[in-house]
Amino acid sequence: MALFPRVAGDYPLYLANLTGVYLIGAIGLNITLGYAGQVSLAHAAFMAIGAYTTALLTLKGVSFWVAMPLGALLAGGFGFLLGFPALKVRHHYLAMVTIGFNVLVYLVLRNESEITGGMTGLRNIPRPNLLGVHMGADRDYFYVIAGTAILSAALYGYLVRSKWARAFRAMRENELRAEVVGVSLRTYKTMAFAIGAAYAGASGALLACLLRYIDPSSFELDRSFQFLIMVVVGGPGWFAGPLVGAGIVTLLPELLRATQAVYLMLFAVLLILMLIF
Numbered sequence: 001m002a003l004f005p006r007v008a009g010d011y012p013l014y015l016a017n018l019t020g021v022y023l024i025g026a027i028g029l030n031i032t033l034g035y036a037g038q039v040s041l042a043h044a045a046f047m048a049i050g051a052y053t054t055a056l057l058t059l060k061g062v063s064f065w066v067a068m069p070l071g072a073l074l075a076g077g078f079g080f081l082l083g084f085p086a087l088k089v090r091h092h093y094l095a096m097v098t099i100g101f102n103v104l105v106y107l108v109l110r111n112e113s114e115i116t117g118g119m120t121g122l123r124n125i126p127r128p129n130l131l132g133v134h135m136g137a138d139r140d141y142f143y144v145i146a147g148t149a150i151l152s153a154a155l156y157g158y159l160v161r162s163k164w165a166r167a168f169r170a171m172r173e174n175e176l177r178a179e180v181v182g183v184s185l186r187t188y189k190t191m192a193f194a195i196g197a198a199y200a201g202a203s204g205a206l207l208a209c210l211l212r213y214i215d216p217s218s219f220e221l222d223r224s225f226q227f228l229i230m231v232v233v234g235g236p237g238w239f240a241g242p243l244v245g246a247g248i249v250t251l252l253p254e255l256l257r258a259t260q261a262v263y264l265m266l267f268a269v270l271l272i273l274m275l276i277f
Contacts, residue, residue, distance in 0.1 A: 015250060017138060018250055020146055020148075021207045021210060022227075022230065023246040023247075024200075025047060025199060025200045027152055027153065027242045028195065028199025029043050029228065029231050031156070031168070031199070032197075033231055034231055034238070035192070036171055036188065036192035037172030037173075038189060038192050038193060039095045041095050042099070042105075042197075042224060043223070043224045044223035045219065047219055048204060049071065050200065050201025050203065051204030051207055051218075052109065052204075052208075053075075054209070058125060058126050058128075059122065059125065063129075064126070064128030067205065071204065071205045072201035073201070074201065075200055076194045079200075080191070080193060083193035086189045086190075086193065099224075106216050106221075109219070119215055122213065125212045125214070126209070127209045144209075145206055148206060152199060152202065168188060230245030230249045233248050234248070
């Protein structure tokens with residue numbers, strides 16, 4: 001891994017960076033959906049919160065290493081609040097609530113142009129310094145993404161082996177039974193959304209600095225569906241699922257770029273198979 005950015009071409013390196021960014025976001029949704037069983041189509045909104053927070057702060061001269069955690073925490077806070085409707089609605093009704101939140105965030109980003117730049121977006125987002133070295137080149141920024149992804153995966157690994165994961169699984173399988181054995185639905189539903197949203201916020205922060213430009217179109221509803229496909233294709237509730245899903249969804253379209261219809265049909269078949277089995 002350490003040598004990859006030094007020997008890879010520009011485009012393979014970009015795809016590797018993008019896969020790392022999406023991996024972090026997919027881990028978050030796998031926690032919310034795969035482990036806790038809470039349907040969320042607001043992942044693009046959480047990603048946008050992290051991206052815009054980081055972009056606005058770094059453009060004002062704040063260090064990336066301060067801005068990114070703040071973006072993740074802010075996204076996690078919104079995720080925590082969005083978890084409360086999950087106490088009242090479930091399944092497709094909850095999906096509709098999260099879609100509404102995604103649309104709301106998109107409209108705010110589009111219309112509050114004095115802050116967000118509107119559809120013009122934010123440009124020239126700076127990349128971070130690490131140990132006194134500017135990570136301006138894609139080859140250098142790869143290590144920032146890879147390091148963050150490894151740390152995110154380590155925290156994810158700790159979580160899925162903790163009592164939190166056991167409570168999430170119990171809640172996913174049968175909420176009534178989970179309550180009987182002492183699982184607080186209020187606590188674990190809100191935290192499932194908060195943790196997943198924080199991961200998405202961190203992913204958005206990295207994406208903003210990778211692209212160095214963001215606008216609302218980067219965080220429309222189709223981005224949330226893209227993350228949903230990653231989790232479904234990778235296997236909901238499977239530890240390695242986010243890596244598999246992020247790799248397939250990011251790389252397969254590039255491999256089949258010349259045959260657009262083929263990869264769309266292949267994705268449809270994969271989704272059907274995952275839903276059946």
